[in-house]
Amino acid sequence: MDDTEIGPGADPAPVVTLEQVHMSFGPVHALQAASLMISPGVCIGLVGHNGAGKSTLANVINGRLAQTQGQVQYRGEDPVQRNSQNAHNAGVRSVFQELSLCPNLTVLENLRIPYRTMPRRSWRRVARQKMQDALDLVFPGHSIRPRATVGDLTIAERQMVEIAIAFADRDREPSLVILDEPTSSLDAAIAQQLLDHIKRFCSAGGAVLFISHMMGEIFEVSTRIVVMKDGKIVEDQAAQAFTRSSIVDAMGHVAPEADTADNGLSRREFGPEIVRAANGLNARAGEIVGLAGLAGHGQAEALARLFFDHAPKWKPAREPEVVFVAGDRARDGVMPLWSILRNLSLTTLPEFSPRVMVDRGREANLVQSWKEKIGIRTENLLNPILSLSGGNQQKVLFARALASTAPVVVMDDPMRGVDVGTKKDVYQMIRDEAAHGRCFLWYSTETDEILECDRVFVFRAGQIAAELTGDEITEESILHASFEMQEAAE
Amino acid sequence: MTDKTVLTQARPNPARTVLQKPWLWAYLAATLTFAATSMIAGSDAGSLFYAALTFASFSAIVGIGQMLVITLGPGNIDLSIPATMTLAATLALKFMDTQTALILPGLLVAIGVGIGCGLVNFILILLLRIPPIIATLSASFLYQSLAIWSNRGLRIKPPESLAEFATGGALGIPNVALAGIILATGAWVLLERSIAGRWISAIGQNLRAARLSGVPVNAVRFGIYVNSAVCAALTGFLLASFSGGANLNMGTEYMLMSIAVVVIGGSSIGGGNSNVPGIWGAALFMFLIVSMLNSYGLGAGIRLILTGLVIVGVVTLASRKGYDA
Numbered sequence: 058m059d060d061t062e063i064g065p066g067a068d069p070a071p072v073v074t075l076e077q078v079h080m081s082f083g084p085v086h087a088l089q090a091a092s093l094m095i096s097p098g099v100c101i102g103l104v105g106h107n108g109a110g111k112s113t114l115a116n117v118i119n120g121r122l123a124q125t126q127g128q129v130q131y132r133g134e135d136p137v138q139r140n141s142q143n144a145h146n147a148g149v150r151s152v153f154q155e156l157s158l159c160p161n162l163t164v165l166e167n168l169r170i171p172y173r174t175m176p177r178r179s180w181r182r183v184a185r186q187k188m189q190d191a192l193d194l195v196f197p198g199h200s201i202r203p204r205a206t207v208g209d210l211t212i213a214e215r216q217m218v219e220i221a222i223a224f225a226d227r228d229r230e231p232s233l234v235i236l237d238e239p240t241s242s243l244d245a246a247i248a249q250q251l252l253d254h255i256k257r258f259c260s261a262g263g264a265v266l267f268i269s270h271m272m273g274e275i276f277e278v279s280t281r282i283v284v285m286k287d288g289k290i291v292e293d294q295a296a297q298a299f300t301r302s303s304i305v306d307a308m309g310h311v312a313p314e315a316d317t318a319d320n321g322l323s324r325r326e327f328g329p330e331i332v333r334a335a336n337g338l339n340a341r342a343g344e345i346v347g348l349a350g351l352a353g354h355g356q357a358e359a360l361a362r363l364f365f366d367h368a369p370k371w372k373p374a375r376e377p378e379v380v381f382v383a384g385d386r387a388r389d390g391v392m393p394l395w396s397i398l399r400n401l402s403l404t405t406l407p408e409f410s411p412r413v414m415v416d417r418g419r420e421a422n423l424v425q426s427w428k429e430k431i432g433i434r435t436e437n438l439l440n441p442i443l444s445l446s447g448g449n450q451q452k453v454l455f456a457r458a459l460a461s462t463a464p465v466v467v468m469d470d471p472m473r474g475v476d477v478g479t480k481k482d483v484y485q486m487i488r489d490e491a492a493h494g495r496c497f498l499w500y501s502t503e504t505d506e507i508l509e510c511d512r513v514f515v516f517r518a519g520q521i522a523a524e525l526t527g528d529e530i531t532e533e534s535i536l537h538a539s540f541e542m543q544e545a546a547e
Numbered sequence: 548m549t550d551k552t553v554l555t556q557a558r559p560n561p562a563r564t565v566l567q568k569p570w571l572w573a574y575l576a577a578t579l580t581f582a583a584t585s586m587i588a589g590s591d592a593g594s595l596f597y598a599a600l601t602f603a604s605f606s607a608i609v610g611i612g613q614m615l616v617i618t619l620g621p622g623n624i625d626l627s628i629p630a631t632m633t634l635a636a637t638l639a640l641k642f643m644d645t646q647t648a649l650i651l652p653g654l655l656v657a658i659g660v661g662i663g664c665g666l667v668n669f670i671l672i673l674l675l676r677i678p679p680i681i682a683t684l685s686a687s688f689l690y691q692s693l694a695i696w697s698n699r700g701l702r703i704k705p706p707e708s709l710a711e712f713a714t715g716g717a718l719g720i721p722n723v724a725l726a727g728i729i730l731a732t733g734a735w736v737l738l739e740r741s742i743a744g745r746w747i748s749a750i751g752q753n754l755r756a757a758r759l760s761g762v763p764v765n766a767v768r769f770g771i772y773v774n775s776a777v778c779a780a781l782t783g784f785l786l787a788s789f790s791g792g793a794n795l796n797m798g799t800e801y802m803l804m805s806i807a808v809v810v811i812g813g814s815s816i817g818g819g820n821s822n823v824p825g826i827w828g829a830a831l832f833m834f835l836i837v838s839m840l841n842s843y844g845l846g847a848g849i850r851l852i853l854t855g856l857v858i859v860g861v862v863t864l865a866s867r868k869g870y871d872a
Contacts, residue, residue, distance in 0.1 A: 391753070
């Protein structure tokens, strides 16, 4: 491979060019016909909803994912190797949302990992110096020692180390740095240092792809703004052409508004309050309570805590207080060795079996009736659960919880992989169950599901940022609440 | 719609179902080794079978306890079985002091020791959050030391009538084997038919999902660890009565044996999927393979190598994945 020095500004060709790139995961089209050109010296702000395809786009550019269609060119050259190698040679660096440092290694050892041509002899001294320089460059006045173990650092410090490593002068100089929500764990002053560095870096000829939900930051550093929606790039213009509200508009409304008005939810009477958590989350009998906000802002944790606080650890409950519908099926729901029947009946075993033995007749009846009620597509309920499609597995998990008599149903983004028709059926089922006095706590990343709720708590950074009821539940107000606190902090 | 419709369309061809059972291989291997041993001139098939049943029952009982522990999923194992056996046998025999009248209380002493050891194991695992492999191993030093301290190197004899019971038989089947078969049947009912059995399997497949489905995880794990220790204690009691007394290394070989019969029996070492009939097949096989190689007059070295190879072979055959209805 050629070893010519590639520095910022040394080459007028665009760092990376995407032409009609598609990326699909099975039936899911995460990226459709995306075309994008990133030239040296620009900072592109990338915005969009959760699941709009931002991270997929970033991962195609840095070579972690190979596009299923289309072409990715680095520095205007035709690809000669795998994307990841091309991206590395072109000086593309990434900082991800989920931190990717090795916690058991020291800071300087973490720099050593991507620095493939570090001199062998006394490399620790070299790495320490490079790390110190990189941290001083991006975050002047920091107090991170390069010999510290990463696991001992705070989250913010780890994020700083990761950013510094991305901008560090290594075997190649960085030409494009992809930052995926880099400021989510940084405080305002440190975040400002990062923004200042991005500006310095770009004016020296480097390129940055800056992914963030924080509009203030996007407007501060971006020279161009790209808006994504449903896997497509819907806007790509100079930053001056946008205003905050035009960006929110471009990000799009997931559900048509007409749909929400006539679902007849808002005029119902609710029972007494039956759920109250320390963080202010509460719910009444018969109510559908939504947990909204950006993904990973504490909704799932709040639900899990709520469940574990009320679930038995020692004594099995014949009348459980709360049941759980998992969204992350493999981690939280499916028993992979079991049949559909056993998976479905697990939660309700003590409810329909009077004694210690499983009442297999009642079990078969229960499962058969839920198969018809929720439409599980299988010829034989004794088939392994893994023979079902993801959506049908999800239906089994729904039935597992709904079959119980528990007054509170907790749902952790349960509609992943469920098709539109079934979704409508399940919405209807949830409404019916709520009308009979059941209470639902529903975390969802999809706005049209949140719009089904009677009351919505918007989460931000692990806390409730807003409580919306009735007509206040709109996509705009949810988005505003998701962003409000950060803008106040700026 | 009745349950009949569901269940008839549910059951496939019974012959095929049997062929898919992972315990088949353990029995096949046991039968082959039995045949190979019986063919040697001068050996008596009847007495070989009787001996196999007797010795297999000790492995089978500890194996049942270990199997339930392993079913709880990766990381779950009980390494305190040998020490628990020794301690229970020592204390029980010492308590009985060769008096026939004290046999029943002696049995209760053994079971009590088992419950105590299981409790200690579980406290270490749950409250102190020590991984089971370390917790049970370190606890076993404690039990072993207690046994040494209490018996001071003497061989304690069982009461006469208890020894007769342990070496005797009924209906052509050794008494200890009858005990083993009863326990295995109980374990099968527990696993296949009871709610607790579903819970055990669910925990072994996915602990987090089991918890989120309302399974009382701690209670189940508690019961399983105590059960394993009680099985070990009972085996120690029977083995000491059978072999004429408790001694300090009586449990040694059961450390590996308890795990081997679980694996050869077709239970999934990754948890969630257990197999009671296989325990007995594997226990018979483990005895028969040694006696086969013995009767062919092979030296100890060759015998160990062949035992290892045969175990690897059976595990390979048995570990082909099957689904539980």
